Amino acid sequence: MKKIFNGLFYGLKFLLLIAAFALTLFIFIRMNMRLNKDIISVLPQFVPFLLLLTLFIINMIFRQEGVTKCLFYNLTCCLVLTTIVLVSLRAILDTNMVLNGKYGYGIDFNFYDNFLAYIDIMLYGLVLSNILFMFKEKVKLKSDINNESKNLKNA
Amino acid sequence: MKKLLLEYANTFAYTITGLVFGCAFFLLFINFYHMQELSETVDISAYNDTNKVSVESKLQTIKDNIGVYNQSTYRGSLNIYGLNNVQARMQNCVDMIESEDMMKYFELDELGIKDSYNFVVDYKNNILNDCLVMQIISMLNTDTVQSLTNYNVIFPFVEVNVNNLLDSVDYVQNNIENSDHYYFTTDSNKNNFFDLVEDSYSTTMNSYQDTLDLLVEISVWYRNIVLGG
Numbered sequence: 001m002k003k004i005f006n007g008l009f010y011g012l013k014f015l016l017l018i019a020a021f022a023l024t025l026f027i028f029i030r031m032n033m034r035l036n037k038d039i040i041s042v043l044p045q046f047v048p049f050l051l052l053l054t055l056f057i058i059n060m061i062f063r064q065e066g067v068t069k070c071l072f073y074n075l076t077c078c079l080v081l082t083t084i085v086l087v088s089l090r091a092i093l094d095t096n097m098v099l100n101g102k103y104g105y106g107i108d109f110n111f112y113d114n115f116l117a118y119i120d121i122m123l124y125g126l127v128l129s130n131i132l133f134m135f136k137e138k139v140k141l142k143s144d145i146n147n148e149s150k151n152l153k154n155a
Numbered sequence: 156m157k158k159l160l161l162e163y164a165n166t167f168a169y170t171i172t173g174l175v176f177g178c179a180f181f182l183l184f185i186n187f188y189h190m191q192e193l194s195e196t197v198d199i200s201a202y203n204d205t206n207k208v209s210v211e212s213k214l215q216t217i218k219d220n221i222g223v224y225n226q227s228t229y230r231g232s233l234n235i236y237g238l239n240n241v242q243a244r245m246q247n248c249v250d251m252i253e254s255e256d257m258m259k260y261f262e263l264d265e266l267g268i269k270d271s272y273n274f275v276v277d278y279k280n281n282i283l284n285d286c287l288v289m290q291i292i293s294m295l296n297t298d299t300v301q302s303l304t305n306y307n308v309i310f311p312f313v314e315v316n317v318n319n320l321l322d323s324v325d326y327v328q329n330n331i332e333n334s335d336h337y338y339f340t341t342d343s344n345k346n347n348f349f350d351l352v353e354d355s356y357s358t359t360m361n362s363y364q365d366t367l368d369l370l371v372e373i374s375v376w377y378r379n380i381v382l383g384g
Contacts, residue, residue: 072169072172072173072176073168073172075176076172076175076176076179079176079179079180079183080175080179082179082183083179083182083183083186086183086186087182087186090186090190094190094193095269096190096193096194096267096268096269097193097334097335098268098269098272098331098332098334098335099332099335100335101269102332108335110335110336111335111336114336115182118178118182121175121178122175122178122179125171125172125174125175125178126172126175128168128171129168129169129171129172129175132164132165132167132168132171133165133168135161135164135165136161136164136165136168
């Protein structure tokens with residue numbers, strides 16, 4: 001059961017990361033068009049997304065089981081990315097927020113702005129914990145090897 | 156030592172993940188709550204029926220009062236340009252109040268936050284700005300109207316009331332616009348303090364009724380000077 005959930009969240013986090021990144025990019029492009037600003041000025045906002053994607057790919061390539069088999073981490077990733085997707089979709093689609101329609105941009109930047117700091121905090125938190133979880137594997141692997149050698153000696 | 160540090164790193168990683176989990180969990184569900192709160196509708200059919208009757212009654216009073224003057228039959232001593240001016244401006248106000256843009260709100264049975272907001276905006280544009288400021292205040296500032304009887308009594312009364320009415324619904328509009336940021340709310344807050352949908356609408360409606368009362372007062376003044384002069 002745990003393996004099934006872990007596999008589900010592991011696959012889902014890639015899809016959600018792509019969706020969250022695409023929606024964030026769309027909102028920032030629209031916001032920059034409105035302000036006539038260069039897209040380079042908002043590139044730091046995408047750094048945590050790119051870091052997280054890089055780490056996910058490293059986890060996948062090097063089969064870092066300390067991260068990939070951590071159900072709690074995968075669940076948290078899905079929760080964070082779902083929140084980002086929901087906030088972005090609400091900023092675009094929730095017409096009950098009156099400022100969405102008032103200024104005629106089709107996106108409620110005032111609402112989205114509220115969550116920018118939280119989004120950064122959560123994404124950098126995931127990046128940091130991902131890096132720390134990478135060491136877990138080594139510890140566990142060493143302990144596994146020790147256990148196996150003990151078992152062999154006993155036999 | 157190395158193993159201990161790695162164990163610490165692992166604990167630290169779980170702690171950070173836990174904190175991020177808590178933050179995401181809070182934001183996700185507070186968003187659902189906020190979404191549900193903003194999509195709330197209130198049944199106002201009975202409230203609207205009462206207000207519609209009151210508005211129609213006041214409009215009829217205004218029409219009756221300004222209808223007492225007829226330029227072709229008037230034989231009094233007052234300046235007819237002034238009387239014509241007041242009658243035409245008051246009629247413009249009545250037309251604005253009776254327009255489809257304003258009367259459509261009385262047909263609503265259910266009210267959402269967007270309806271409350273649109274009502275405030277339309278009330279401010281059509282009634283406060285176009286009627287009170289553009290018609291009534293500018294009317295009272297013309298020379299011909301200033302020569303009418305009891306102008307010195309009606310003008311300060313109207314001026315004070317208009318100034319009060321102009322600011323009366325600003326906070327309602329600001330509150331609704333700020334509802335986009337309003338995601339730390341509770342039901343007890345809504346019940347005890349200010350329900351954005353229902354209270355915004357009733358506050359605007361009260362101001363709307365006050366505006367009509369002011370127009371009735373002006374029309375009574377007009378009727379008195381026409382019949383008296």
